[in-house]
Amino acid sequence: MNVSNRTLFISDNLPILRGIDSETIDLIYLDPPFNTKRQYKAPIGSPAEGASFKDIWTDSDIKHQWHGEIAETHAELYQVIQASEAIYDKSMRIYLTAMAVRLFEMQRILKPTGSIYLHCDPTASHYLKLVMDSLFGKNGFRNEIAWNKYIGRKNNARKKFGTQQDILLYYAKKSALFNPQYEPLSESAVKEYRHKDENGRRYRYARRGKGYESIGGKRKIYLDENLGIAIGTLWVSKDLQLGQSSGERTGYPTQKPLALLERIIKASSNEGDIVLDPFCGCATACVAAERLNRQWVGIDISPSAETITKIRLEEASEQGQLFSPIQMSDVTVTKQAPIRTDASDTAKQRTLSSYRTHKNELYGRQEGHCNGCGLHFRIRNLTIDHIKPQIKEGTDHIGNLQLLCGSCNSIKGDRPQEYLYQRLEEQERALKEKLRGYET
Ligand SMILES: C[S@@+](CC[C@H](N)C(=O)[O-])C[C@H]1O[C@@H](n2cnc3c(N)ncnc32)[C@H](O)[C@@H]1O
Numbered sequence: 001m002n003v004s005n006r007t008l009f010i011s012d013n014l015p016i017l018r019g020i021d022s023e024t025i026d027l028i029y030l031d032p033p034f035n036t037k038r039q040y041k042a043p044i045g046s047p048a049e050g051a052s053f054k055d056i057w058t059d060s061d062i063k064h065q066w067h068g069e070i071a072e073t074h075a076e077l078y079q080v081i082q083a084s085e086a087i088y089d090k091s092m093r094i095y096l097t098a099m100a101v102r103l104f105e106m107q108r109i110l111k112p113t114g115s116i117y118l119h120c121d122p123t124a125s126h127y128l129k130l131v132m133d134s135l136f137g138k139n140g141f142r143n144e145i146a147w148n149k150y151i152g153r154k155n156n157a158r159k160k161f162g163t164q165q166d167i168l169l170y171y172a173k174k175s176a177l178f179n180p181q182y183e184p185l186s187e188s189a190v191k192e193y194r195h196k197d198e199n200g201r202r203y204r205y206a207r208r209g210k211g212y213e214s215i216g217g218k219r220k221i222y223l224d225e226n227l228g229i230a231i232g233t234l235w236v237s238k239d240l241q242l243g244q245s246s247g248e249r250t251g252y253p254t255q256k257p258l259a260l261l262e263r264i265i266k267a268s269s270n271e272g273d274i275v276l277d278p279f280c281g282c283a284t285a286c287v288a289a290e291r292l293n294r295q296w297v298g299i300d301i302s303p304s305a306e307t308i309t310k311i312r313l314e315e316a317s318e319q320g321q322l323f324s325p326i327q328m329s330d331v332t333v334t335k336q337a338p339i340r341t342d343a344s345d346t347a348k349q350r351t352l353s354s355y356r357t358h359k360n361e362l363y364g365r366q367e368g369h370c371n372g373c374g375l376h377f378r379i380r381n382l383t384i385d386h387i388k389p390q391i392k393e394g395t396d397h398i399g400n401l402q403l404l405c406g407s408c409n410s411i412k413g414d415r416p417q418e419y420l421y422q423r424l425e426e427q428e429r430a431l432k433e434k435l436r437g438y439e440t
């Protein structure tokens with residue numbers, strides 16, 4: 001592991017994720033922007049004052065190169081992302097592209113026993129599920145959890161039902177760890193254990209019903225052996241919500257409750273394991289990890305995340321809420337991306353990547369079309385061509401490069417671009433003539 005416990009990166013998470021060694025993280029929780037087309041701001045006067053982030057997606061949020069990267073490694077995912085623009089709108093394509101390149105890294109850095117919880121809402125959850133299926137495989141899917149985030153009813157229920165839940169897409173690698181979680185029994189259920197045995201243990205008798213006779217009638221069920229009610233995929237409980245006046249509130253926009261993170265961390269990690277939150281905001285996941293004796297790494301692009309994280313950790317430590325007290329000098333805050341220590345033959349990778357980077361960049365710029373005939377192709381069916389041929393001293397600079405399909409590439413050969421266009425025009429004219437011949 002090339003990142004140490006209690007590190008907070010103040011940076012775009014992509015370069016950080018790219019710098020983390022493969023298969024080193026036990027659990028990832030991410031609560032990214034949801035493509036809600038809103039700007040979030042912390043209220044003035046709150047400890048998080050000044051914190052803000054935008055959830056509006058435009059061309060400037062993605063790089064051309066990412067199209068090619070996705071098209072090259074996950075051709076089917078590329079198609080899903082392209083289709084989202086036609087079904088929804090352009091912002092969805094941009095949002096999913098930005099998420100896919102990051103989720104791709106998260107999949108890489110998760111241990112074979114690791115799990116990931118992607119927190120989203122119904123705006124994009126169904127698109128993100130396709131992205132996750134593509135990256136983790138259909139067997140990687142574990143649960144879609146509906147978390148009831150509001151206390152009481154939502155009042156946006158006049159023209160449709162009020163949305164009350166966020167969605168957690170829970171995926172895991174093949175040999176993922178899972179610790180079942182239970183809710184305590186209700187008071188009335190506890191009251192049913194009204195008998196006491198000679199050792200003072202409370203019990204009740206098994207209820208009549210299926211199998212009752214086969215277990216010999218009056219079987220005793222002990223209260224201390226009852227783990228509680230196994231938790232399912234509907235997370236509806238006041239304890240999991242962040243009340244308006246909760247002492248936990250920092251004012252950070254979209255802050256999540258500690259209890260929610262604690263449930264996830266308990267279910268999918270053990271003490272000492274490493275929890276990563278790449279969109280950590282006011283560090284709810286980091287504080288929850290610290291309370292449960294896990295290691296943590298947080299990343300947030302907003303500089304205000306640093307102040308608020310330190311205030312939170314310091315207060316929690318002073319109030320004895322952490323597993324063991326910590327000093328702020330134990331926390332490393334940095335902008336510097338880690339350097340991978342696990343990449344073998346790095347020189348070879350670099351040369352390969354410069355060709356790939358160009359190809360990926362061009363694929364994005366040309367939006368998957370051949371620069372000659374204009375038809376759409378899979379990335380593997382396009383090749384890099386020098387617009388001004390190398391024999392005429394055309395350079396390797398990206399400005400002199402283009403992607404052509406096999407047919408256009410063989411027409412052009414080492415000739416200039418005008419030659420290709422002329423030949424394509426001729427071909428088109430000839431085709432039209434032929435079609436006219438059929439019509440008459
Ligand atoms: C929904 S909030 C997370 C809230 C967090 N779960 C909490 O409880 O405080 C999303 C966060 O993602 C951060 N963010 C947005 N784009 C980012 C990026 N590219 N890299 C890192 N952080 C980013 C924002 O600054 C914001 O704090």
Ligand SMILES: [Zn+2]
Pocket residue numbers: 370371372373374375404405406407408409
């Ligand atoms: Zn072509």
